[in-house]
Amino acid sequence: MSNYTPQKSDKFTFGLWTVGNPGRDPFGSEVRPPMPPTKSVRKLSELGAYGVNLHDNDLVPIDATPAQRDSIVKEFKQALNESGMVVPMATTNLFSDPIFKDGAFTSNDPVVRAYALQKTMSAMDLGAELGAGVYVFWGGREGTETDASKDARDSMKRFRECLNFLAEYDLDQGYNMKFALEPKPNEPRGDIYLPTVGSALGFIATLDKPEKFGVNPEFAHDTMAGLNFVHAVAQAIDAGKLFHIDLNGQKPGRYDQDYRFGAEDLKANFFLVKMLEDSGYSGMRHFDAHAYRTEDEEGVWDFARGCMKTYLILKEKGKQWNEDAEIQGIVKNLSADTGNISSLFSSYSKENASKITAMNVDRIAYGKKGYGYEKLDQLTTELVLGVR
Ligand code: GCO
Ligand code: MN
Ligand code: MN
Secondary structure: OOOOOOOHHHOEEEEHHHHOOOOOEOOEOOOOOOOOHHHHHHHHHHHOOOEEEEEHHHHOOOOOOHHHHHHHHHHHHHHHHHHOOEOOEEEOOOOOOHHHOOOOOOOOOHHHHHHHHHHHHHHHHHHHHOOOOEEEEEOOOOEEOOOOOOOHHHHHHHHHHHHHHHHHHHHHHOOOOEEEEEOOOOOOOOEEOOOOHHHHHHHHOOOOOHHHEEEOOEHHHHHHOOOOHHHHHHHHHHOOOEOOOEEOEOOOOOOOOOEOOOOOOHHHHHHHHHHHHHHOOOOOEEEOOOOOOOOOHHHHHHHHHHHHHHHHHHHHHHHHHHHOHHHHHHHHHHOOOOOOHHHHOOOOOHHHHHHHHHOOOOHHHHHHOOOOHHHHHHHHHHHHHOOO
16 A cells, blocks of 8 residues: 655645635634745645646735846745746736726726736746746636626626737747636625636637637535536546646535645545546646644645645545446446447437337336445445445
């Protein structure tokens, strides 16, 4: 059995904002001191992470002069080099500053939209300078509390215009980054546009360069809305659009908790990790989460270790499930096709349509059949719980 020690090849990444989260919430102030980015980089590397991700302002304060920016970036690059860490993904903070309180790319005000573009282009420059291959767009403030404020159709048009513009900027600069849209149903806005993976995928199809865009789904975001995250990820993989993923823990129907990966719904996380691994997903395993507010710095590192270790345990469990003779026997049987029936509808022909029409299906017998999913799920539960 493995000792579950993370390796660089596991591609585990953390946002600077995750281990650096000071524990502020709407009801209370910071409980942990600021974590210098260079310290996060060094410690995460020591724990086995592959890289760190950042928003522009996680590293460079919004009001830094060009000279200050350059010296901060230089020191950060040195920490990356010394610790063998990379920055695979970068993004822009288009949500904290009050200018974005009514949206960035979907603001009614063209000046705000222009500023959002200006800020994003400079954050893309920073991301490219640090070697990021993926650029995430999380539209935290792109939404409304009241639909009297703007017509959602205009918002789609504005969002599209800005993303098309940025795709051209990327190509013009020769960055060739992949753009990943991150859907979320609400928080901080009352309702956020593009609330689900499916809506993001539908929107991508309307862009000028859809091939440049994919998604960055997050466990917490679908779970908050009571949706099945594994199904959302499956749809993204099926569409060839899983460019990145945000892993964390969340109870349904709550505010965005961003718990340690695996802290909630172990079985859903088991199927998630199994799907990522079985699909050959080669992107980052990014943790967008933070330590409980009860924790000090030691707790933050316990949190980071826990995210990676649980992923590795679930990865091993997935392998075990795929190799378990009893489980596989049941699974194989479920879709058995001894009469090669599926060939009748794998492509349309008049002949196939007539054959299907002529089929004599014993509807009553099929309705009486038991599928054995109680047994299969119990075997899975036992396997996940480690008694199998
Ligand atoms: C959230 C989001 C963010 C984004 C991050 C990178 O709910 O706050 O998940 O953490 O992932 O801004 O785009
Ligand atoms: Mn989130
Ligand atoms: Mn996220």
